Amino acid sequence: MKEMLKKALAIAICAGVLAGCAGEEDTIIMAPVPQVDSEFSPKTLWSASVGDGVSNYYSKLTPAYAYGKVFVASRDGEVKALDPETGKLIWEQDVEEEVSARLSGGLTAGYSQIFIGSENGQVLALNEETGELNWRVDVDGEVLSAPATDNNLVIVHTDKGSLLALDQQDGTQKWTISTEVPNLTLRGSSSPVTMSGGVFWGTANGRLAAAIVERGQLIWQQPIGLPQGATEIDRLVDVDASPLVLGGTLYIIGFNGQLTAIDLRSGKPVWKRNYSSATNIASDARRLFIVTEKDHLVAFDARSGTELWSNDKLEHRLVTAPAVIDGYVVVGDSEGYLYWLDPSSGEFVAKQEVDSSGFAVPPVVVPGGYVLTTRDGDVKKLTINE
Numbered sequence: 001m002k003e004m005l006k007k008a009l010a011i012a013i014c015a016g017v018l019a020g021c022a023g024e025e026d027t028i029i030m031a032p033v034p035q036v037d038s039e040f041s042p043k044t045l046w047s048a049s050v051g052d053g054v055s056n057y058y059s060k061l062t063p064a065y066a067y068g069k070v071f072v073a074s075r076d077g078e079v080k081a082l083d084p085e086t087g088k089l090i091w092e093q094d095v096e097e098e099v100s101a102r103l104s105g106g107l108t109a110g111y112s113q114i115f116i117g118s119e120n121g122q123v124l125a126l127n128e129e130t131g132e133l134n135w136r137v138d139v140d141g142e143v144l145s146a147p148a149t150d151n152n153l154v155i156v157h158t159d160k161g162s163l164l165a166l167d168q169q170d171g172t173q174k175w176t177i178s179t180e181v182p183n184l185t186l187r188g189s190s191s192p193v194t195m196s197g198g199v200f201w202g203t204a205n206g207r208l209a210a211a212i213v214e215r216g217q218l219i220w221q222q223p224i225g226l227p228q229g230a231t232e233i234d235r236l237v238d239v240d241a242s243p244l245v246l247g248g249t250l251y252i253i254g255f256n257g258q259l260t261a262i263d264l265r266s267g268k269p270v271w272k273r274n275y276s277s278a279t280n281i282a283s284d285a286r287r288l289f290i291v292t293e294k295d296h297l298v299a300f301d302a303r304s305g306t307e308l309w310s311n312d313k314l315e316h317r318l319v320t321a322p323a324v325i326d327g328y329v330v331v332g333d334s335e336g337y338l339y340w341l342d343p344s345s346g347e348f349v350a351k352q353e354v355d356s357s358g359f360a361v362p363p364v365v366v367p368g369g370y371v372l373t374t375r376d377g378d379v380k381k382l383t384i385n386e
Helices: 006-019
Strands: 043-049 064-066 069-073 078-082 089-094 103-110 113-118 122-127 133-138 148-150 153-157 162-167 173-178 193-195 198-202 207-212 217-223 244-246 249-252 259-263 269-273 287-291 297-301 307-311 323-325 328-332 337-341 348-353 364-366 369-373 378-383
Touching: 064 103, 064 364, 069 103, 069 369, 069 378, 103 148, 103 153, 122 153, 148 193, 193 244, 198 249, 297 328, 323 364
Parallel strands: none
Antiparallel strands: 043 378, 064 069, 069 078, 078 089, 103 113, 113 122, 122 133, 148 153, 153 162, 162 173, 193 198, 198 207, 207 217, 244 249, 249 259, 259 269, 287 297, 297 307, 323 328, 328 337, 337 348, 364 369, 369 378
16 A cells, blocks of 8 residues: 555546445546647756656655755655756765665755655655765654754654654754544645644645644644545545645645635634645635546635636546746646646647656746756656747
């Protein structure tokens, strides 16, 4: 179960959800690649690679840009720092020991280090300048999402429902908070987010939790989804998305749950909308963009929660979480296409075929363009502005 392919899991989950209201003959059909009259053709500035990438595993190893470098990693333990202008190698480190590294959560930059989690229940800290392994510690459960950093702590969320705070200097555990994990959950966990002395994260039992960073004191939990239905699959309510903070409002979404805006000062909902997703929310400050469990792209007004548009042309294409790049909404799919959408209308403005291995994570903005990683380990920097 731990090494289930992403595609198989996604199809199984979709099939399970549909089974509650449909017959046995229903199948999940991937939408065809849409025809797009591209208004621009992105230009490749450089190409590199990082091991064998993440292959078909769940691993969410999003590239990180920090300290004037681009950091990338592969599931089998290869970590690299690249020059963002040229793509040339600055350093590389192989953190694999006697068994597969199984890197799966990260990359997060902070305190002059790079932090990565693994399916083996470990958190690693590498020196950002040299790649030297500063420390490696065991934690309670798999680390499937990126850690957060705040108050000289590295905050990690595991699949066992534990939120752990580790000392950034040596990995010593400072505090832990445990939340309930149902018998059946989605493959994934919410990356914690810190703000104004608080840490916020989604839980497998359908809640958004908040705690005080300094001492790990749980202060409130807000329900995002309530289990409903006859089967365990019907009752999945995981909140795997990372909270998104805009000003004084936090936004979160859950699987079989709701897109919810929460006032940070009171912890109370501002508005709720019935949408289901297990991926992160993107924003251009005025609008929110999500990918639903059916791979529909939907935009909302951030202040009111009003739906602005919906695009269903990528249904069941196993698309990544959305990103906002150069004023466009961007997602990648399982067959290696990037799609660029107008944030005002949701119409496609460009389509880019990159690599047939597909994408596990969306592109990341860097100076002069954006960096993407494919499932087979290709790393590319591209630009739409020549």
